[in-house]
Amino acid sequence: AQSVTQLDSHVSVSEGTPVLLRCNYSSSYSPSLFWYVQHPNKGLQLLLKYTSAATLVKGINGFEAEFKKSETSFHLTKPSAHMSDAAEYFCVVSDLFSGGYNKLIFGAGTRLAVHP
Amino acid sequence: GAGVSQSPSNKVTEKGKDVELRCDPISGHTALYWYRQSLGQGLEFLIYFQGNSAPDKSGLPSDRFSAERTGGSVSTLTIQRTQQEDSAVYLCASSLDPMVGNTEAFFGQGTRLTVV
Numbered sequence: 610a611q612s613v614t615q616l617d618s619h620v621s622v623s624e625g626t627p628v629l630l631r632c633n634y635s636s637s638y639s640p641s642l643f644w645y646v647q648h649p650n651k652g653l654q655l656l657l658k659y660t661s662a663a664t665l666v667k668g669i670n671g672f673e674a675e676f677k678k679s680e681t682s683f684h685l686t687k688p689s690a691h692m693s694d695a696a697e698y699f700c701v702v703s704d705l706f707s708g709g710y711n712k713l714i715f716g717a718g719t720r721l722a723v724h725p
Numbered sequence: 726g727a728g729v730s731q732s733p734s735n736k737v738t739e740k741g742k743d744v745e746l747r748c749d750p751i752s753g754h755t756a757l758y759w760y761r762q763s764l765g766q767g768l769e770f771l772i773y774f775q776g777n778s779a780p781d782k783s784g785l786p787s788d789r790f791s792a793e794r795t796g797g798s799v800s801t802l803t804i805q806r807t808q809q810e811d812s813a814v815y816l817c818a819s820s821l822d823p824m825v826g827n828t829e830a831f832f833g834q835g836t837r838l839t840v841v
Contacts, residue, residue, distance in 0.1 A: 643829055653816070653832040699768065712781060713758060713818070713830055717767040 611636050611704045615716035623724050628672075628687040630719045632700035635681060642683045643701040643713075644674055653699070659683065670694070695723045727751075729833035731817050737839045738807055746802040746836045750819030757800050758830060759792060760816045768816065774800060807840045814838070 616631040634642065644656040657668025664676045670693075674685045683700060700716040730749040738744050750757050759771040770784040774794045785791070789808075794800040804811055814837050818830035 645832075652834045653818075655829045655831075658829050711756070711820075712770070712773055714770070715760075715768040 611640070611702055611712075611714050613700050613702050613714050613716035615698075615700050615719050617719050618717065619720045619722070621722040621724065622690045624692055625689050628685070628690045628694065628721065630685040630698050630700075630721065632683045632685065632716060633681055634683060634700070634702045636702055636704050641703040641711075642674075642676060643703065644668065644672070644683075644685050645699045645701060647697045647699065647718075649696070656685070656698075690721075690723045692723050692725070695721055697721075729817055729819055729831050731815075731833035731836050733836060734834060735837045735839075737841060740809060740840055741806050743803065743805045744807055744838065746804075746815050746838070748800045748802070748817030748819075748833060750798060750800070750817070751831055752798075753821070754819035754831075755797060755822045756820045756830075757794060758818045758820075759800070759802050760818065761813045762816060762835070763813045771802070771815075804838075807838075809840045812838055812840045 612635045614633045622628055642659040645653045646656050647653050656672050657666045657674055659666045659676045667673045672687045674683050676683050698719045702714050703711050729751055732747045736744055755776055757774040760768040761771055762768050772779055772785055772792050773781040776797045777794050789805045792802045814835040816832055816835045818832045820830040821828045
């Protein structure tokens with residue numbers, strides 16, 4: 610069965626230091642993978658997506674993620690955290706189910722805190 | 726409109742009353758999803774529509790929950806005899822036809838439901 614595991618429920622970093630949010634997935638087919646961000650009291654916004662093109666995907670606000678099939682991982686990184694990056698981040702897999710439809714499966718989320 | 730629109734944005738209801746939540750997807754998007762997000766929690770899948778049919782309604786928590794979609798566009802989520810545990814933010818998302826390729830989902834701002 611398809612699933613997504615975000616390995617850390619909370620991550621805390623200092624401003625200007627690197628960010629790493631970890632995500633592992635399981636999929637029966639060739640999935641698409643996404644990272645969404647949710648700022649407090651705001652809607653979900655797409656950060657980046659992987660759809661079987663380049664394995665290193667660049668997104669908005671300096672974030673990027675690397676698809677590693679051998680490790681079934683899609684970790685999100687940013688070289689230097691900014692205060693405005695503090696938010697909840699969701700790793701999502703979109704997979705083809707029997708019956709021919711795609712379903713978005715969300716990880717539990719990682720709350721990123723950025724300290725001055 | 727340009728994005729996914731949900732109404733109302735906030736709803737306070739008395740326990741035992743019925744509520745109806747509305748979602749207007751992006752024009753031309755055939756796929757529509759409902760999710761629920763409880764306070765501090767991740768996203769819980771409720772139901773998926775492809776056109777007017779729902780190939781996956783496995784996430785509906787009980788028979789008090791139902792959803793329909795008409796004209797391949799507007800969707801309504803109905804909760805009958807509301808209970809306090811129904812209090813959450815209900816999110817709607819839409820995407821292009823997944824059968825022609827994996828695409829990201831666009832989310833509405835959600836309806837915050839409070840059952841008192």
